[in-house]
Amino acid sequence: xxxxxxxxxLKDEINKSNYEYYVNENPYLTDFEYDSLFAELKELxxxxxxxxxxxxxxxxxxxxxxxxxxxxHKYRLYSLDNSYNAEDLEKWYERVCKEYxxxxxxxxELKIDGLAIALTYENGIFVRGVTRGDGVTGEDITQNLKxxxxxxxxxFEPKNLEVRGEIYMPKSSFEKLxxxxxxxxxxxxxxxxxxxxxxLRQLDSTITAKRDLSMFTYTAIFExxxxxxxxxxxxxxxxLKELGFKVNPNIRLVKNIKEVIEYLHEWDSKRFELDYAxxxxxxxVNDIAIQKDLGYTARAPKWAxxxxxxxEEVKTKLLDIELNTGKTGVVTxxxxxxxxxxxxxxxxxxxxxxxxxxxxxxxxxxxxxxxxKAAEIIPKVIKVVESDKHNSLPQYQPPTKCPSCGADxxxxxxxxxxxxxxxxCESLMCAKIEYWASxxxxxxxxxxxxxxxxxxxxxxxxxxxxxxxxLPQDFMMLDLIQEKSASNIYVxxxxxxxxxxxxxxxxxxxxxxxxxxADILTGEFPSIEDLKNATLExxxxxxxxxxxxxxxxxxxxxxxxxLKLLDELKELGINPSAKASKVSDKLSGKTFVLTxxxxxxxxxxxxxxxxxxxxKTSSSVSKKTDYVLAGTNxxxxxxxxxxxxxxxxxxxDFLEMIK
Numbered sequence: 001x002x003x004x005x006x007x008x009x010l011k012d013e014i015n016k017s018n019y020e021y022y023v024n025e026n027p028y029l030t031d032f033e034y035d036s037l038f039a040e041l042k043e044l045x046x047x048x049x050x051x052x053x054x055x056x057x058x059x060x061x062x063x064x065x066x067x068x069x070x071x072x073h074k075y076r077l078y079s080l081d082n083s084y085n086a087e088d089l090e091k092w093y094e095r096v097c098k099e100y101x102x103x104x105x106x107x108x109e110l111k112i113d114g115l116a117i118a119l120t121y122e123n124g125i126f127v128r129g130v131t132r133g134d135g136v137t138g139e140d141i142t143q144n145l146k147x148x149x150x151x152x153x154x155x156f157e158p159k160n161l162e163v164r165g166e167i168y169m170p171k172s173s174f175e176k177l178x179x180x181x182x183x184x185x186x187x188x189x190x191x192x193x194x195x196x197x198x199x200l201r202q203l204d205s206t207i208t209a210k211r212d213l214s215m216f217t218y219t220a221i222f223e224x225x226x227x228x229x230x231x232x233x234x235x236x237x238x239x240l241k242e243l244g245f246k247v248n249p250n251i252r253l254v255k256n257i258k259e260v261i262e263y264l265h266e267w268d269s270k271r272f273e274l275d276y277a278x279x280x281x282x283x284x285v286n287d288i289a290i291q292k293d294l295g296y297t298a299r300a301p302k303w304a305x306x307x308x309x310x311x312e313e314v315k316t317k318l319l320d321i322e323l324n325t326g327k328t329g330v331v332t333x334x335x336x337x338x339x340x341x342x343x344x345x346x347x348x349x350x351x352x353x354x355x356x357x358x359x360x361x362x363x364x365x366x367x368x369x370x371x372x373k374a375a376e377i378i379p380k381v382i383k384v385v386e387s388d389k390h391n392s393l394p395q396y397q398p399p400t401k402c403p404s405c406g407a408d409x410x411x412x413x414x415x416x417x418x419x420x421x422x423x424x425c426e427s428l429m430c431a432k433i434e435y436w437a438s439x440x441x442x443x444x445x446x447x448x449x450x451x452x453x454x455x456x457x458x459x460x461x462x463x464x465x466x467x468x469x470x471l472p473q474d475f476m477m478l479d480l481i482q483e484k485s486a487s488n489i490y491v492x493x494x495x496x497x498x499x500x501x502x503x504x505x506x507x508x509x510x511x512x513x514x515x516x517x518a519d520i521l522t523g524e525f526p527s528i529e530d531l532k533n534a535t536l537e538x539x540x541x542x543x544x545x546x547x548x549x550x551x552x553x554x555x556x557x558x559x560x561x562x563l564k565l566l567d568e569l570k571e572l573g574i575n576p577s578a579k580a581s582k583v584s585d586k587l588s589g590k591t592f593v594l595t596x597x598x599x600x601x602x603x604x605x606x607x608x609x610x611x612x613x614x615x616k617t618s619s620s621v622s623k624k625t626d627y628v629l630a631g632t633n634x635x636x637x638x639x640x641x642x643x644x645x646x647x648x649x650x651x652x653d654f655l656e657m658i659k
Contacts (some may be wrong), residue, residue: 003044007051010041014057018149021071041580055125055154067200068139071128073118075133075162075221079299079600079652080282080306082632086261089283092305094256096285102284103256107233108263110250110271110282111306112216113193114168115200116600119151125152130198132600134609134655144200146208152244159243161222163297165215166206169196170275173212181448192277196509217245218282229591232286253286280308287421299652308632313372316340318365321352321396323403325427325439327419327435327509331399333358335369335381342373350527352380354417355398364393371471394654404428429463431457432509440515440604441507442499446485446492464507465565467493468572501526501576504569504599508562511552516619519607520544523616528566528576532557543619544592586658591624595638596631598651603631613658621646629654 012035016219033584034103038057045052052058083089116132128146131138145151148167169177174192181189189195199211217240224229230236234253241247250267254260260283271278285291285303294302320336333352340347350371352358361384363369368385400409402420404427409418420428433452447467455461460474470493475486505518513521524542525531534557539550556562592610594603594617601609606629607617621628621640628641629649641648649657 002434003048004051006051007041007044009042010037013037015055015152015154015367018057018152022440042208049497054127057153057208065479068141069134071130071131071140072137073133073135074120075266077116077138078296078301078395079120079135079655081297081300081652083305083307084310086264089260089305090257090608092251093260096290096303100290104255104287104290105232106167106257106260106287107284108238108252108254108260109218109284110248110267110274111281111308112248113191113277113279114166114196114215115217117165117167118643119165121155121159121163121170123160123413126153134470134658135600136659144202144208147206148215150211150214150329155243157219157243159227161227162221162223163217163240163245164219165217165245166557167200167213167215168276169199169211169213169556170630171277172275172546177211196506199458208585214276216248216597218248231288233288233291234286236288243488246295264307264309271418282306296505299656300643306388310590311372312342313370313382314340314342315370317356318363318367318369319353319367321358321363322349323399325402325404325420325425327428327431328511329419329423329425329428330415330417330451331403332417335363336370341468342371342379347373347379349373350381354379356371356416360400361636362390362395364390364396366393370597371645384520389413423563426456433461433464437467437496440495441503443503444496446489451475451478451481451489463565465568465572468569468574475640495573496574501528504528504574504576505531508556510556512549512552514606514619516607517545517619519541519617523611524586528570532563532566540629543616576651583612584658585614590615592629593619593621593625593628593637593641593646594615594626596634598631599631600651600655605653609658627654 011512015108017037027288034070041056045056045058048557061294071330083092093104093106100392105594118130118132119137120128122132126146127142128140129151131139131144133139145167147638151165163262169192171192174189178189188199193210196213199208199213204206214457218232218237220236220240222230222236227239230239237251242522244644251397252263254263260281264281267278267281283305285294291301291303296302299337317338318335319338322334322336322623324332324334326332333355335350335352336514337348345456352363357624361381363381363384368387369381370383370385371379371381373379398418401407402409402425405420405421405422405425405427407420410421411417412419421426430452431451433456434449436442437447441463452461455467455478458469458477460477461467470490472483472490473490475481475484481489502515502522502523505513505522506515507575520542521531523532531553533534534554535556536550539545539553540547542550545553558592587610591632592607592615594606618625623644625641627647629651630641631651632636638648
C-alpha cells in the first residue's frame with residue numbers, strides 16, 4: 001500500500017499547490033518542484049493504472065469529444081433583472097424591504113463578463129460541469145472544465161453540492177492569445193468573453209487547457225444537511241472558499257442601498273484596473289430566509305438584481321482617416337486616434353461607418369473627438385468636441401480613387417458609400433476570401449488575414465475556391481508556417497466542406513444577403529439546386545426577402561461565372577450538410593428580429609434556438625414581425641418596433657417562451 005499512499009500524497013500536494021496558485025495567488029512550490037511531483041505522479045499512475053482516479057491532477061487534460069451532449073440541470077439557473085441607474089436600484093430595494101419594515105443587508109459582487117456554469121460535486125469529487133444553456137438544459141463540457149485549474153477536482157471535505165460560477169479569460173491571457181493568433185495568421189477574438197466561450201467549446205480539451213481560463217464561484221446549493229444551516233449568502237460564499245473554490249475578493253457586505261451606490265461609484269472606473277472584464281455589479285439580499293420568502297418571478301429571483309455600467313466615453317485626437325476596401329468593394333473610413341484608455345484597453349482606431357457619417361458629424365482631421373465602445377466591444381466616434389480649433393481645420397473631402405488599386409470610386413444606386421470600380425482589386429478579393437473563411441460563413445478556423453494575404457501575393461489563390469485546391473506543403477511556403485501549422489490549416493479547410501447550406505450561402509457574398517437572410521433563404525430552399533431553379537416570384541414570396549433582395553439572389557444564381565464557381569465547388573467536394581432537425585413547433589409561424597447584446601447567448605445562438613423551435617428570424621422590423629428580442633444597447637430596430645406596436649421581449653422573456 002506504500003504506492004497508493006505515495007500517489008495520494010502527490011495528488012494532495014499538487015491539488016493544494018493548484019489551490020494556492022490559482023485561487024489564493026500565493027504559490028508555495030517552485031515550478032521545478034511542481035513539475036517533479038507531477039511527473040512522478042504520472043509515472044506511478046501509468047505503472048499502476050488501478051490507482052488512477054477522476055480527481056487526479058493528471059486527468060485535467062486529455063480527451064477529444066465528437067460533440068457535446070445536452071444535460072438537464074438538476075436545479076434551474078435563473079437569469080437576473082437589470083438596473084441601469086440609481087433610481088431603478090432604489091425602487092428595487094424599496095420593493096424588497098417593504099414587507100419587512102426594515103433595511104435589509106445586501107451583498108455586492110462584481111458581475112464577471114464570462115460564461116455561467118454549473119458544477120456538480122459528489123462526496124467532494126467533481127463529476128459534472130454543464131453550461132447555462134437556456135437555464136433548464138445546458139451542454140455537458142466536463143472534460144474541458146477539468147482543464148481549468150481554478151476548478152477543484154477534489155474538495156478539502158467530502159461534500160455534496162452544486163456550485164455556480166463564471167468562467168472567464170484574464171485580460172492579460174486574452175491579449176497574449178490574440179498576439180499569438182496574429183503572428184500565426186489566425187483570426188483574433190473580439191473580447192475576452194468570446195475567447196472564453198470559444199475555448200470552452202473546443203472538442204479537444206487539450207486546446208482548452210492552453211487557453212488559461214479561470215473561474216469565480218458566486219453561489220452554491222448545498223445538499224448535505226450539515227451545510228443547510230447558513231443564514232446568510234455572505235457566509236455561504238466564505239464556506240465555498242474554505243472548500244477550495246475561488247471567490248472574487250471584491251465581494252462586499254453592505255447595510256443598505258446607499259452603500260451599494262457607493263460601491264458602484266467606486267468600481268465604475270476602478271474596474272478597468274482589474275485583469276478580468278466586468279460589466280456591472282450583482283446585488284443580492286444577504287438573508288437566505290428572506291431570499292426564500294421573496295422567491296422568484298417566472299424568469300428571475302426577486303431578491304437579486306444586476307446593475308449594468310453605462311458605456312464609457314473618452315476624449316482623444318483624430319490623427320488621420322484611414323481607408324479600407326471591403327469584400328463588396330465599398331471603401332470604409334476608419335479613424336486613426338491618439339492612443340487612449342477606454343473601457344480597460346488602449347484604443348488607437350475607431351469606426352466612422354461611412355462618408356455620410358463623417359459629413360453629418362463634420363469630422364475633420366485634427367479634431368478632438370469623443371469615442372465610446374458599442375456594447376463595450378467596438379470603438380466608434382460619436383461626436384466632435386466643440387472648440388475654436390475645429391473651424392480652422394479643413395473640411396474632410398471623400399476620396400475619388402480606390403486606396404488599394406487606384407481605380408475610380410463610384411456610387412451605386414440606392415447604396416450609401418463609395419465603391420471601387422475594379423472587380424479584380426486586390427483588397428476586394430482578399431476581403432472576399434476573408435469573409436468566406438469567417439466564423440459566420442465557412443468558419444475556417446486557421447485561415448486568417450495574414451495567411452490569405454500571403455497566399456494571394458504569391459498568386460497561390462485568386463478566389464475562395466482556390467483554398468480547396470491547396471495541399472499541406474503549399475502552406476509551408478508561407479512565412480512562419482511550419483509543418484504542423486501547415487497540416488492544421490489544411491485540415492481546417494477540408495473540415496469546412498461539410499458546413500450547413502446556410503453557411504455556404506452566407507459565404508457566397510450575394511449582394512444584400514447576410515447570415516440572417518441566408519438562414520431564411522435556405523429554410524425555404526434546402527439545396528443549391530433548389531436555389532438555382534427558384535423563380536423571381538418564388539423568391540419574392542419568402543417572408544423577410546423583399547423585391548430588391550430577391551432580384552439580387554435571382555441574378556446571382558443566373559450569372560454564368562457564379563454557376564461555374566458553384567460547379568467547381570461541387571467537384572472539389574464542398575457538400576453542405578443538412579440543417580439540424582427541429583426540437584419543437586413552439587415558435588412555428590412566428591418571426592423574430594434580434595437587436596442589441598444578449599447576456600447569456602450570442603444573437604447567432606438565439607437565432608439557432610428560434611429555428612430549432614420552428615420560428616424564423618428577419619433582419620428588419622415590419623408589421624409582419626411578431627417579436628423583437630432586444631438586448632442591451634439595442635438601436636433603431638427597437639425604436640421601430642415600439643412605433644409599430646411589435647411585442648418586445650427581454651432575453652428572460654424569450655427563455656421563458658421556449659421552456
